[in-house]
Amino acid sequence: MERAVLEVEALTKRFGALVANDAIDLTVQPGQVVGLLGHNGAGKTTLVSQVVGLSKPDSGSVRVAGMDAIADPAAARRCVALQAQSQAPLDGLTPRAAIEIAGRIRGMSRNDARRAARELADELDIGEWLDRRAMPDGGGLSGGVRRLTAFAMAAVAGVPLIILDEPTNDVDAARRRLLWAAVRRLGDEGAGVLLVTHNVVEAERVVDDLVVLDRGAVVAAGSPSRLRGDRDNELRLELSLTPEGEDPTLPPTDVPMPVTRRVRVGRRVLLTIAPDAAESAVRWAAALRGQGRVEGYSLAR
Numbered sequence: 001m002e003r004a005v006l007e008v009e010a011l012t013k014r015f016g017a018l019v020a021n022d023a024i025d026l027t028v029q030p031g032q033v034v035g036l037l038g039h040n041g042a043g044k045t046t047l048v049s050q051v052v053g054l055s056k057p058d059s060g061s062v063r064v065a066g067m068d069a070i071a072d073p074a075a076a077r078r079c080v081a082l083q084a085q086s087q088a089p090l091d092g093l094t095p096r097a098a099i100e101i102a103g104r105i106r107g108m109s110r111n112d113a114r115r116a117a118r119e120l121a122d123e124l125d126i127g128e129w130l131d132r133r134a135m136p137d138g139g140g141l142s143g144g145v146r147r148l149t150a151f152a153m154a155a156v157a158g159v160p161l162i163i164l165d166e167p168t169n170d171v172d173a174a175r176r177r178l179l180w181a182a183v184r185r186l187g188d189e190g191a192g193v194l195l196v197t198h199n200v201v202e203a204e205r206v207v208d209d210l211v212v213l214d215r216g217a218v219v220a221a222g223s224p225s226r227l228r229g230d231r232d233n234e235l236r237l238e239l240s241l242t243p244e245g246e247d248p249t250l251p252p253t254d255v256p257m258p259v260t261r262r263v264r265v266g267r268r269v270l271l272t273i274a275p276d277a278a279e280s281a282v283r284w285a286a287a288l289r290g291q292g293r294v295e296g297y298s299l300a301r
């Protein structure tokens with residue numbers, strides 16, 4: 001197998017007491033589109049910042065195209081194109097100029113950069129704004145066109161690893177479809193793509209693998225169909241709380257099994273757990289009831 005374009009191992013990053021990335025393992029192969037999913041604050045942007053050398057991990061390793069991205073961030077960065085979550089600073093530029101400059105910085109000839117900018121504009125259907133200038137007050141270009149231009153800037157020159165952080169924000173539905181198709185094309189042409197998104201439903205169609213983060217840790221990883229299969233088998237433990245309202249699932253908790261989802265509705269708490277955790281879940285819930293800490297419990301598919 002070809003060498004992975006991104007190898008993250010046991011990556012840990014703390015902000016004071018908060019563990020923003022908790023021993024994360026993640027690999028992107030050439031030609032593979034990997035979706036990185038997670039709620040707000042799950043640790044996605046923290047992970048991306050370390051991959052591109054903007055912040056240093058507390059422990060763990062990051063290799064980009066075989067290079068140690070922690071020891072030599074500048075070398076690693078040459079192999080990565082990043083579309084950041086914040087809008088790209090395009091003020092005073094036209095999309096055409098911005099995309100061409102991004103290509104030239106990556107070593108493309110003037111002609112190649114010009115041709116690539118035109119092709120990307122056609123692919124994303126932003127040709128009519130290609131020569132319109134972005135104004136500093138936010139005028140000139142819509143948020144969606146700015147976002148698509150930033151995507152084109154990341155996609156223009158062939159680098160081994162392309163990281164897209166929420167590339168569809170502000171983009172209309174029709175152009176989102178074009179953008180997803182372009183993401184798939186980048187993978188099919190051999191790039192490794194790490195796609196950070198909240199948009200699971202749309203991303204699922206273009207990714208090969210998904211990595212799901214929750215509170216800094218990887219809670220699920222694999223192909224979308226495998227993860228869906230896992231979900232079909234998941235169990236739901238429901239606890240009925242006492243009128244006093246003690247919630248034994250809140251920290252400090254002695255819950256003995258991994259919980260992939262916790263939802264509280266009134267005096268009921270629903271925990272989603274793996275099928276092989278059924279026995280320990282029932283033993284724990286029965287003990288809670290025995291101690292009078294919950295009124296009752298049930299376990300269901």
Ligand SMILES: Nc1ncnc2c1ncn2[C@@H]1O[C@H](COP(=O)(O)OP(=O)(O)OP(=O)(O)O)[C@@H](O)[C@H]1O
Pocket residue numbers: 015018020038039040041042043044045046047
């Ligand atoms: N510089 C920082 N200092 C302190 N805490 C931080 C810092 N950067 C991030 N955090 C915290 O680390 C956790 C992970 O944040 P991060 O931005 O990586 O999440 P995210 O998954 O990218 O979220 P979102 O989807 O909202 O962008 C959050 O609790 C956040 O408040």
